Amino acid sequence: MKLKEKISKAQLLEMYRQMVLIREFENECYRQYMQKNVKGFLHVYSGEEAIAVGVMSLLEPQDYIVTHYRDHGHAIARGLDTKALMAELFGKATGVSKGKGGSMHLFDVKKRFMGGYAIVGGQLPIAVGLAMASKEKGENGLTICFFGDGAMQEGEFHESLNLASIWKLPVIFYCENNLYGMGASVSETYAGHDQIYKAGEPYKIPGVRVDGMNLFEVRRTTAEAVKHVRGGEGPMLIEAQTYRYRGHSISDPAGYRPKDEVEFWMTRDPIILLKKQLLSEGTATEEELKSIVKAAEEEIVAAVKFATESPFPEPAALHQEVYSH
Amino acid sequence: MPVMSIRDAMHMALREALDEDSRVFIIGEDIGPYGGTYAVTKGLYDDYGPQRIKDSPLAESVIIGAGVGSAMGGLRPIVEIMTINFTLLGMDQIVNHAAKLRYMSGGQLEIPLIVRTVTGGGAQLAATHSQNFEGWYASVPGLKVVAPSTPYDALGLFRACRQSMDPILFVEHALLYSVKGEVPKEHYTVPLGAADVKRPGKNITIVSHARMLHTSLSAAETLSKEGIEAEVLDLRTMRPLDVESIVNSVKKTHRAVVVEETWKTGGFAGEIVSLIQEHAFDYLDAPVLRVSGEEVPAPYSAPLENLAFPDAARVVGAVRAVFGA
Numbered sequence: 001m002k003l004k005e006k007i008s009k010a011q012l013l014e015m016y017r018q019m020v021l022i023r024e025f026e027n028e029c030y031r032q033y034m035q036k037n038v039k040g041f042l043h044v045y046s047g048e049e050a051i052a053v054g055v056m057s058l059l060e061p062q063d064y065i066v067t068h069y070r071d072h073g074h075a076i077a078r079g080l081d082t083k084a085l086m087a088e089l090f091g092k093a094t095g096v097s098k099g100k101g102g103s104m105h106l107f108d109v110k111k112r113f114m115g116g117y118a119i120v121g122g123q124l125p126i127a128v129g130l131a132m133a134s135k136e137k138g139e140n141g142l143t144i145c146f147f148g149d150g151a152m153q154e155g156e157f158h159e160s161l162n163l164a165s166i167w168k169l170p171v172i173f174y175c176e177n178n179l180y181g182m183g184a185s186v187s188e189t190y191a192g193h194d195q196i197y198k199a200g201e202p203y204k205i206p207g208v209r210v211d212g213m214n215l216f217e218v219r220r221t222t223a224e225a226v227k228h229v230r231g232g233e234g235p236m237l238i239e240a241q242t243y244r245y246r247g248h249s250i251s252d253p254a255g256y257r258p259k260d261e262v263e264f265w266m267t268r269d270p271i272i273l274l275k276k277q278l279l280s281e282g283t284a285t286e287e288e289l290k291s292i293v294k295a296a297e298e299e300i301v302a303a304v305k306f307a308t309e310s311p312f313p314e315p316a317a318l319h320q321e322v323y324s325h
Numbered sequence: 326m327p328v329m330s331i332r333d334a335m336h337m338a339l340r341e342a343l344d345e346d347s348r349v350f351i352i353g354e355d356i357g358p359y360g361g362t363y364a365v366t367k368g369l370y371d372d373y374g375p376q377r378i379k380d381s382p383l384a385e386s387v388i389i390g391a392g393v394g395s396a397m398g399g400l401r402p403i404v405e406i407m408t409i410n411f412t413l414l415g416m417d418q419i420v421n422h423a424a425k426l427r428y429m430s431g432g433q434l435e436i437p438l439i440v441r442t443v444t445g446g447g448a449q450l451a452a453t454h455s456q457n458f459e460g461w462y463a464s465v466p467g468l469k470v471v472a473p474s475t476p477y478d479a480l481g482l483f484r485a486c487r488q489s490m491d492p493i494l495f496v497e498h499a500l501l502y503s504v505k506g507e508v509p510k511e512h513y514t515v516p517l518g519a520a521d522v523k524r525p526g527k528n529i530t531i532v533s534h535a536r537m538l539h540t541s542l543s544a545a546e547t548l549s550k551e552g553i554e555a556e557v558l559d560l561r562t563m564r565p566l567d568v569e570s571i572v573n574s575v576k577k578t579h580r581a582v583v584v585e586e587t588w589k590t591g592g593f594a595g596e597i598v599s600l601i602q603e604h605a606f607d608y609l610d611a612p613v614l615r616v617s618g619e620e621v622p623a624p625y626s627a628p629l630e631n632l633a634f635p636d637a638a639r640v641v642g643a644v645r646a647v648f649g650a
Contacts, residue, residue: 137398163388
């Protein structure tokens with residue numbers, strides 16, 4: 001891992017903090033699910049933190065983010081409040097979506113976090129539309145659209161890349177390739193699985209592959225894509241190779257994955273890799289990093305307390321916000 | 326008062342939208358130099374240019390999704406889907422996304438999107454091009470569904486749609502574009518959720534929309550000669566539905582027939598009949614009957630197709646049956 005990029009110590013520690021916070025949040029979600037405080041589907045982001053944190057660190061306030069249903073990590077990295085996020089998972093009125101969306105549908109429009117989308121591939125056309133709005137309004141904004149290797153197989157992926165390309169829209173299609181759709185290996189379900197980053201070529205969209213466990217590689221690649229897209233050169237496709245430590249959702253023990261595969265990827269844990277580097281290069285001390293972890297743990301405890309103490313939505317909320325009036 | 330066709334009224338409605346609101350653009354297949362399959366957008370490309378009259382790829386999902394996303398981003402997209410049969414290819418965006426995003430985001434998102442499309446059979450286009458799905462869409466909370474039958478309503482309803490901040494399916498009937506009627510020069514709107522008595526009568530209520538409204542009016546002429554004065558009610562919008570006007574008319578006439586072009590099973594006519602018996606059962610002097618399309622895929626051959634859709638004779642027959650004749 002190279003640390004050649006000029007990043008201030010404060011920003012390095014902030015990115016470390018966000019990655020740790022995401023991991024702590026996801027671990028807590030598991031505990032709360034077991035205690036039946038969190039229900040429905042729960043897809044955690046553990047193992048993939050370097051991508052969300054690396055990408056968000058390069059975005060501007062006017063940029064839009066849309067993502068898939070494994071959306072907690074992106075939300076936290078964009079700065080959504082962990083209290084309101086946990087409250088959403090608890091189904092409380094104080095949640096980011098007032099308890100109406102749940103884990104898979106997190107929104108914070110003020111931060112231009114335009115949602116988690118739970119129909120695989122459904123967010124890609126919407127990202128194209130947001131990019132149209134940015135371009136039309138001359139906001140110098142771009143849209144980051146996260147999706148998984150599963151979405152590549154959907155028609156909406158191909159429709160979206162084509163339109164984004166012919167209209168040169170400012171959108172980065174960001175594939176988080178964690179090797180599995182639900183239980184099916186991408187090698188068995190997508191003909192171009194070994195060169196996902198080239199999937200934009202028929203649409204003349206340049207692509208690049210990156211090690212999604214390496215924060216600095218994620219940043220370097222994304223920074224180049226951001227420059228390209230913000231410069232009006234049209235869309236880009238990034239394939240970040242990564243791994244989810246848990247099953248597809250909480251109800252999935254992931255028995256279909258070879259043990260040595262899981263162990264291999266866990267040796268490449270993005271948080272441990274970053275920590276080692278920060279220590280070996282003398283950027284931070286063990287004590288500094290420990291205090292970051294401790295603060296993250298405390299933030300999650302406070303989030304759970306807030307979610308627990310928050311009220312459920314009133315019955316009247318059932319019929320509210322279906323329409324504009 | 327000027328007389329114009331529904332095609333002209335819709336063309337005028339689009340020009341007005343483009344002139345009055347710089348955020349408005351139109352996107353669809355062959356709406357540009359070609360002028361639209363039903364020639365509604367003819368000439369707009371020359372007058373407003375490719376930035377506002379956007380010819381799209383043949384990709385319904387991303388056309389509609391781009392509408393959803395750009396509406397979220399502050400634009401006022403008007404999407405044209407060539408026929409309602411093709412909306413099925415973009416149904417994910419309409420039903421799973423456009424209709425849900427305001428609610429799922431706890432009211433944060435607004436989707437001021439109008440999707441114009443063309444419904445109906447009767448032009449010998451066979452099974453894949455002769456369907457009426459507006460009733461399906463009308464069952465989805467979060468959507469509004471509009472289906473005009475006259476030039477006056479087409480223009481007035483479209484103006485009302487532009488004032489709404491909700492996603493709307495605006496359904497034009499393929500065989501009604503040349504229907505002519507008076508359209509005032511003065512500005513007016515037709516509110517959403519208001520049915521219209523197109524022919525007053527005291528003996529029976531006939532409820533219908535779009536092409537079947539004209540079929541029902543024709544039947545009412547025949548019935549009048551037999552001494553039966555039918556009140557013909559035009560739904561105009563199917564969601565929100567004007568239950569009150571339907572019920573009030575039935576309370577006055579004590580009898581009803583519901584006429585619909587699509588299949589009886591699961592059709593919207595069944596919904597109307599249910600509402601009548603829920604709200605006006607004690608006022609009914611006879612069972613409410615439905616006149617619907619035959620339960621077959623629409624055939625090509627003219628003699629067969631004529632049998633597949635309701636005509637005035639069948640409406641007359643149903644009314645006579647209600648009167649025990």
